[in-house]
Amino acid sequence: MNKIYLMFRITSFLFLAAAMQASAQFRISGKTIAMDSSCFQLTDVNGTYEAGGLWNTIPVDLQNPFDLHCQLYFGTNDASGADGIVFLLHNDTANFSKGLTKGGYIGFSGISPSLGVTFDTWYNDIHYDPANDHLAIQRNGDVVHGTANELAGPVDISSTSANVEDGLYHQARITWDPAAQKIAVYVDCIPRLSYTGDIVSSIFGGNSLVYWGFTAATGISINTQRVCLQNISFAAGVLRDTIICQGQYVQLHPATGGVSYSWSPSTALSNPAIANPFAYPQQTTKYIVTITDSCGNQSLDSLTINVGNNIPTPTITRKGMTLYCQTDSSYVSYQWYNGNTMLPGETDTSLVISAGGNYNVEVTSKDGCKIAVGINVVLGIQQSIMDGSVRLSPNPASDKINISFSLNTVSDITLSFFDIAGRIIYKTDYPSLTNHFLEDISTASFAKGIYLLQIKAGGESYNRKIVIQ
Numbered sequence: 045m046n047k048i049y050l051m052f053r054i055t056s057f058l059f060l061a062a063a064m065q066a067s068a069q070f071r072i073s074g075k076t077i078a079m080d081s082s083c084f085q086l087t088d089v090n091g092t093y094e095a096g097g098l099w100n101t102i103p104v105d106l107q108n109p110f111d112l113h114c115q116l117y118f119g120t121n122d123a124s125g126a127d128g129i130v131f132l133l134h135n136d137t138a139n140f141s142k143g144l145t146k147g148g149y150i151g152f153s154g155i156s157p158s159l160g161v162t163f164d165t166w167y168n169d170i171h172y173d174p175a176n177d178h179l180a181i182q183r184n185g186d187v188v189h190g191t192a193n194e195l196a197g198p199v200d201i202s203s204t205s206a207n208v209e210d211g212l213y214h215q216a217r218i219t220w221d222p223a224a225q226k227i228a229v230y231v232d233c234i235p236r237l238s239y240t241g242d243i244v245s246s247i248f249g250g251n252s253l254v255y256w257g258f259t260a261a262t263g264i265s266i267n268t269q270r271v272c273l274q275n276i277s278f279a280a281g282v283l284r285d286t287i288i289c290q291g292q293y294v295q296l297h298p299a300t301g302g303v304s305y306s307w308s309p310s311t312a313l314s315n316p317a318i319a320n321p322f323a324y325p326q327q328t329t330k331y332i333v334t335i336t337d338s339c340g341n342q343s344l345d346s347l348t349i350n351v352g353n354n355i356p357t358p359t360i361t362r363k364g365m366t367l368y369c370q371t372d373s374s375y376v377s378y379q380w381y382n383g384n385t386m387l388p389g390e391t392d393t394s395l396v397i398s399a400g401g402n403y404n405v406e407v408t409s410k411d412g413c414k415i416a417v418g419i420n421v422v423l424g425i426q427q428s429i430m431d432g433s434v435r436l437s438p439n440p441a442s443d444k445i446n447i448s449f450s451l452n453t454v455s456d457i458t459l460s461f462f463d464i465a466g467r468i469i470y471k472t473d474y475p476s477l478t479n480h481f482l483e484d485i486s487t488a489s490f491a492k493g494i495y496l497l498q499i500k501a502g503g504e505s506y507n508r509k510i511v512i513q
């Protein structure tokens with residue numbers, strides 16, 4: 045499934061889901077050195093009987109296709125050059141650090157179960173090697189030709205030359221089609237060899253999860269041997285239609301099989317020239333990608349991003365210390381946040397708070413579209429009430445009453461006294477007060493009885509019963 049990365053706006057912050065593309069993980073063994081992030085030297089020309097391994101540590105599933113493009117360098121020694129490079133599939137992480145076989149075993153022998161595409165540049169008569177630099181598909185580390193472990197080949201590595209130890213990088217491509225159960229090998233853009241068979245069952249005991257890597261070795265004869273990885277796809281290589289919501293974006297499942305990509309239309313894409321750009325169309329859009337492989341061949345793939353209906357933005361209202369999210373028939377769930385910290389279990393339409401702060405609620409529609417809004421709660425007098433710091437003294441009172449409370453923000457204060465019939469009998473405004481309210485209010489003219497004191501501050505009001513005696 046495509047991963048959908050959702051973007052939604054909140055009053056005071058923005059969620060940008062970090063879209064991490066899993067980068068290939070490699071381990072090296074033996075004589076291998078990393079030349080850069082994609083090129084590895086497996087053996088060098090200075091030592092006899094050496095071997096090197098390059099191991100990808102992320103399991104891949106042979107139920108999915110793969111398409112690997114790389115360049116192989118076999119060195120410059122022909123008559124005195126050896127021994128070759130093997131691409132292999134295996135299923136044991138112990139192979140990452142295992143000692144590798146050398147000479148004509150090319151690091152492949154001893155790794156079993158396995159499937160190897162063996163690029164062999166040295167004639168070993170005991171292996172029944174052809175004289176030319178040759179290629180075969182062999183299993184379980186067996187480099188001998190003509191055995192039951194030889195699945196295909198041998199054929200010449202190059203369709204045009206008996207020798208590939210020519211100081212040139214040779215384009216190699218290895219593909220797996222799980223529907224056809226076919227592995228195919230191309231060299232210098234020419235199909236060279238293929239094998240059709242149920243390798244998951246016949247080699248890997250029915251478990252389709254495997255690892256891939258390369259080995260190489262030298263013997264008495266030696267060469268510098270390298271592999272440069274170009275484009276690798278070990279995943280379902282079919283673009284799929286997807287749905288996003290308005291204002292959101294999606295990282296496209298990578299187009300595969302190419303060394304370059306060109307998306308059309310190029311609009312609403314983070315980069316129309318990469319395999320997996322982010323797309324943020326505002327309306328439903330069909331994208332077509334032109335894929336150019338390492339041999340210059342072009343193919344097309346496409347997908348449609350359906351942009352779902354917008355959902356209405358809710359509003360948050362506050363009554364006292366409770367926040368209420370507006371409801372709507374399109375909302376199916378709610379999640380409250382304090383700042384950007386999710387509040388576990390706070391999935392009702394309302395939230396009881398105990399302190400000021402920036403509160404957000406994210407609502408989700410039935411098709412998974414999300415939108416979030418926030419409210420910044422600055423507690424003034426209400427917080428004083430919560431704190432118990434509104435003081436009325438004395439109460440009951442006679443000729444005066446002292447009123448005090450704290451303010452968290454500049455507020456316009458209005459004090460009002462209502463009699464029991466609801467008539468206002470006293471009212472005073474105190475504009476733009478800060479910090480603290482402290483006043484003696486004369487009640488000498490009040491008739492004895494029960495009154496309601498109302499304190500209004502910053503749009504909030506607080507009522508308290510006062511007795512004059």
Ligand SMILES: [Ca+2]
Nearest residue numbers: 148164166168
């Ligand atoms: Ca050989």
Ligand SMILES: [Ca+2]
Nearest residue numbers: 122177207209
């Ligand atoms: Ca040769």
